[in-house]
Amino acid sequence: MSANKSQATYRLFDDKADFAKKAEGIAVGLTVGSWTELPEVAKQKMEKHLGRVVSVEAHEPEGAAPGERYADITVEYPDVNFSRDIPALLVTVFGKLSMDGRIKLTGLKPSAEFLSAFPGPKLGLAGVRDYLGVQDRPLLMSIFKSVIGYDLNGLREQFLQQALGGVDLIKDDEILFENPLTPLERRVEACMSAAREAENITGQKLIYFANLTGPTSKLRENALRAIDAGVNGLLFNVLAYGFDALAELAADPAISVPIAAHPAMAGAYYPSPHHGISASVLLGTLIRIAGADLSLFPSPYGSVVMPKAENLAVQDALVNAELPQKAVLPVPSAGIHPGLVPLIVHDFGRDVVVNAGGGVHGHPLGAAAGGQAFRQAIDAVLAGEDLEAYASAGGDREPLKLAVERWGVRRP
Amino acid sequence: MSANKSQATYRLFDDKADFAKKAEGIAVGLTVGSWTELPEVAKQKMEKHLGRVVSVEAHEPEGAAPGERYADITVEYPDVNFSRDIPALLVTVFGKLSMDGRIKLTGLKPSAEFLSAFPGPKLGLAGVRDYLGVQDRPLLMSIFKSVIGYDLNGLREQFLQQALGGVDLIKDDEILFENPLTPLERRVEACMSAAREAENITGQKLIYFANLTGPTSKLRENALRAIDAGVNGLLFNVLAYGFDALAELAADPAISVPIAAHPAMAGAYYPSPHHGISASVLLGTLIRIAGADLSLFPSPYGSVVMPKAENLAVQDALVNAELPQKAVLPVPSAGIHPGLVPLIVHDFGRDVVVNAGGGVHGHPLGAAAGGQAFRQAIDAVLAGEDLEAYASAGGDREPLKLAVERWGVRRP
Structure with a gap:
């Protein structure tokens, strides 16, 4: 993990979705908004803001009943996109996304840089x-x-x-x-x-x-x-x-x-x-x-x-x-x-x-x-x-x- | 509803519970803590702080599958128990209770007195x-x-x-x-x-x-x-x-x-x-x-x-x-x-x-x-x-x- 990228992991339940595509949609949608259709020069400018899919682990057991198919998806968000406060981090990684289907935020690994803004517990x-x-x-x-x-x-x-x-x-x-x-x-x-x-x-x-x-x-x-x-x-x-x-x-x-x-x-x-x-x-x-x-x-x-x-x-x-x-x-x-x-x-x-x-x-x-x-x-x-x-x-x-x-x- | 009592409604799923008893437990547990065992003189002192069950509507269809049995429970909380701010109201009516089984806060009717502390939208x-x-x-x-x-x-x-x-x-x-x-x-x-x-x-x-x-x-x-x-x-x-x-x-x-x-x-x-x-x-x-x-x-x-x-x-x-x-x-x-x-x-x-x-x-x-x-x-x-x-x-x-x-x- 880069020192200035923060990771979030989600469990996403969906009976049909292409999980890799969903993950890509999260990484792009919650950062630069669109990517593939951007002209090259825009891509160069936007690249440092672009989210990245770290991993997609699909759980699709044979004969899974409806509602049982899910994937654990980890996405990396460039810190440059948000300020050094927890509301900004949470709104970035689980703001709009929290409302997008059956999805739960299951892991959060803020970057070293983000974490450095927090003195944490005094004692x-x-x-x-x-x-x-x-x-x-x-x-x-x-x-x-x-x-x-x-x-x-x-x-x-x-x-x-x-x-x-x-x-x-x-x-x-x-x-x-x-x-x-x-x-x-x-x-x-x-x-x-x-x-x-x-x-x-x-x-x-x-x-x-x-x-x-x-x-x-x-x-x-x-x-x-x-x-x-x-x-x-x-x-x-x-x-x-x-x-x-x-x-x-x-x-x-x-x-x-x-x-x-x-x-x-x-x-x-x-x-x-x-x-x-x-x-x-x-x-x-x-x-x-x-x-x-x-x-x-x-x-x-x-x-x-x-x-x-x-x-x-x-x-x-x-x-x-x-x-x-x-x-x-x-x-x-x-x-x-x-x-x-x-x-x-x-x-x-x-x-x-x-x-x-x-x-x-x-x-x-x-x-x-x-x-x-x-x-x-x-x-x-x-x-x-x-x-x-x-x-x-x-x-x-x-x-x-x-x-x-x-x-x-x-x-x- | 009294002018100085605020109501919360919950949907509580439970396959076996005595819903009336559960409701009573909420009304007492989230206010004075205990009631029936209190001496009479303590009851007199505590009465104005005591929560009250307003209604319990159980939904127990015949042959309900596990997970389908629920009740809509409305409880009234005396305003004297909490300050005139939303954190106090929410912590009172759905603080500890939010973690107590399969329960959702489905309705909230703050009292006229509580509401009077909030000017609301300017425009x-x-x-x-x-x-x-x-x-x-x-x-x-x-x-x-x-x-x-x-x-x-x-x-x-x-x-x-x-x-x-x-x-x-x-x-x-x-x-x-x-x-x-x-x-x-x-x-x-x-x-x-x-x-x-x-x-x-x-x-x-x-x-x-x-x-x-x-x-x-x-x-x-x-x-x-x-x-x-x-x-x-x-x-x-x-x-x-x-x-x-x-x-x-x-x-x-x-x-x-x-x-x-x-x-x-x-x-x-x-x-x-x-x-x-x-x-x-x-x-x-x-x-x-x-x-x-x-x-x-x-x-x-x-x-x-x-x-x-x-x-x-x-x-x-x-x-x-x-x-x-x-x-x-x-x-x-x-x-x-x-x-x-x-x-x-x-x-x-x-x-x-x-x-x-x-x-x-x-x-x-x-x-x-x-x-x-x-x-x-x-x-x-x-x-x-x-x-x-x-x-x-x-x-x-x-x-x-x-x-x-x-x-x-x-x-x-």
């Missing part, structure tokens, strides 16, 4: 670990049980209970907006004071991700208000605002705290096999380039599910893919309980955030014990011990024991 | 007509044949030829970004001087929609630069930036020109029956609330297609739906030639923009004749005459005659 996976002083184990995140209708005291108490359980990260609900009961700055003050109270007891640092909301033009100001009030993390509904809004926040030197990207609305894009944008592009590649430090996505384990192969493709884009941007912490979410920790670590390794809501708050002894159960589950898995045996070994392991009794254990 | 359908001085016929828009790799002279010449054909509106390609060959201000100057040159000949006003691009935080500044340079319209890839970016531009008193919303990336949302957001919500309701003056979408007639029923649902949301925001001009696009005008007027009436690219530039006598052919087709249809008969009546009708010979006529 990233390693930086968040450094900040917390936790290098050797999966991180533990918890979310509030309920936020709407709660006042500052109610929210603070929930925060404190979670923090006392030894979680590393606590995030707002993505549906908590600016409101009179828990306005941003007062919420930050209340929650960060609970974080300090817990730290005095647990000796453990904690990041609180406050939901960054409001009009697009006020996001920066709201972020700075929250930071001034003491917050050390921001949650952001990136898909509701566009990737460029995230990229601008992440690139802003004044916004010094890690950003957790929430996948709200992502299900409007990734689940269909025939349309939209793959989760690995949406919640992996683009999130990392735009510069979130954590990326949340539906786990393959719980109630809101994404197939495991897709989860691992997201992880790959966030952590392993060769990109100049720092690696991003993957946060497979929804339906997580302590009995799933062996599976999570088996699938994701240690560089993962175990993120729980009901699995913390639903603990028979309350949220603090819920967090402790998760921490014990993590300890057990890293020690290579069986979760149930570890839980039953007595001592202070009652939280894990009760969690395992309640939710069971799923082994890899 | 709208009637205002654009007033500006152009054209009240009685469909408007005609044309797009450049090709923009990438062209310099200012090349673009100006294309613009002039289109303008000489009598088109009302000319728009940039959505993939024309800031670039050294045709930078925004110089492009505006070149095209607007061509517009004046044409107006001296045709006596006709024209709006040029320059593509508004760049980083989100620079959109306002870029819009003002283009306006200062003389532009009288802006094209905007709203889905790449989010609806709030459009809403802020539209609400800005300094941005005095009409905005045409381009549907780039819309195909990532609307075509799947099982996932995403319906075109009528995405390119209809939300575009109108956010305040574009024109909304482009794939026509049911040409190469890039959207079914006609969906087209008409978009039109209905843009023009007929009872909303405080002004009506928006529908622009069914792609594959349009003069022979389709009878069909377009039959389906959309007169309040429509006939938008053509190849149908203008591919005319045997060139782009000016291409525009003239469209204008003649519009005249014929409004006079109630048959297109072929009208075209063959001699005089100055050669442009339409040649167009009809080339592309044929499709009658309603």
Whole structure:
């Protein structure tokens, strides 16, 4: 791949199409518009703008039923055609094309030159670990049980209970907006004071991700208000605002705290096999380039599910893919309980955030014990011990024991 | 519907689910989180935040094949739960929920109170007509044949030829970004001087929609630069930036020109029956609330297609739906030639923009004749005459005659 050409891969379903011709139509149609009929002198001028078909892999099994025939098509787009921002890239490679039949954007490899415009995550996976002083184990995140209708005291108490359980990260609900009961700055003050109270007891640092909301033009100001009030993390509904809004926040030197990207609305894009944008592009590649430090996505384990192969493709884009941007912490979410920790670590390794809501708050002894159960589950898995045996070994392991009794254990 | 409750309608496919229970789960889960287990005193406090199921219409035909069973579910969300911006509304009604099974957002009725925060289109359908001085016929828009790799002279010449054909509106390609060959201000100057040159000949006003691009935080500044340079319209890839970016531009008193919303990336949302957001919500309701003056979408007639029923649902949301925001001009696009005008007027009436690219530039006598052919087709249809008969009546009708010979006529 050239340093100044960006690649996009599509899966195109069509029962009859000549896929090679379709691919050529994309490469020409989304760049110079027409080619073969151009006079030679025009071709010389236009050549540097012309898209190029990199590969066409047709899948046409014998006796394929209608709807099963497809091709994976990769096209290369000269960077000279678009500006160094994600809207320009996406509109170029999947603007008009998104509406042209049964076609899904399944891969995106921006050029080195394009990528060089994006500083990416400020902290990233390693930086968040450094900040917390936790290098050797999966991180533990918890979310509030309920936020709407709660006042500052109610929210603070929930925060404190979670923090006392030894979680590393606590995030707002993505549906908590600016409101009179828990306005941003007062919420930050209340929650960060609970974080300090817990730290005095647990000796453990904690990041609180406050939901960054409001009009697009006020996001920066709201972020700075929250930071001034003491917050050390921001949650952001990136898909509701566009990737460029995230990229601008992440690139802003004044916004010094890690950003957790929430996948709200992502299900409007990734689940269909025939349309939209793959989760690995949406919640992996683009999130990392735009510069979130954590990326949340539906786990393959719980109630809101994404197939495991897709989860691992997201992880790959966030952590392993060769990109100049720092690696991003993957946060497979929804339906997580302590009995799933062996599976999570088996699938994701240690560089993962175990993120729980009901699995913390639903603990028979309350949220603090819920967090402790998760921490014990993590300890057990890293020690290579069986979760149930570890839980039953007595001592202070009652939280894990009760969690395992309640939710069971799923082994890899 | 209460004045301060907003409704969302979903189509949920599930072979087994208890749809009433699912609906209740949505209404509670996306608002207060839990309900039945709450103590009475908490219920009293939480009641004003609680979502409510408005209706559940299950479609369970006897002997339904797997995948065919679905329900249309409408849920009402108290406005007190979210702020008065589109990201907050969308994250509330289709954030997490978008990822929860086979579910599509098919309808959206924000409350009167929510809607009151959005001034909507500045000009709208009637205002654009007033500006152009054209009240009685469909408007005609044309797009450049090709923009990438062209310099200012090349673009100006294309613009002039289109303008000489009598088109009302000319728009940039959505993939024309800031670039050294045709930078925004110089492009505006070149095209607007061509517009004046044409107006001296045709006596006709024209709006040029320059593509508004760049980083989100620079959109306002870029819009003002283009306006200062003389532009009288802006094209905007709203889905790449989010609806709030459009809403802020539209609400800005300094941005005095009409905005045409381009549907780039819309195909990532609307075509799947099982996932995403319906075109009528995405390119209809939300575009109108956010305040574009024109909304482009794939026509049911040409190469890039959207079914006609969906087209008409978009039109209905843009023009007929009872909303405080002004009506928006529908622009069914792609594959349009003069022979389709009878069909377009039959389906959309007169309040429509006939938008053509190849149908203008591919005319045997060139782009000016291409525009003239469209204008003649519009005249014929409004006079109630048959297109072929009208075209063959001699005089100055050669442009339409040649167009009809080339592309044929499709009658309603």
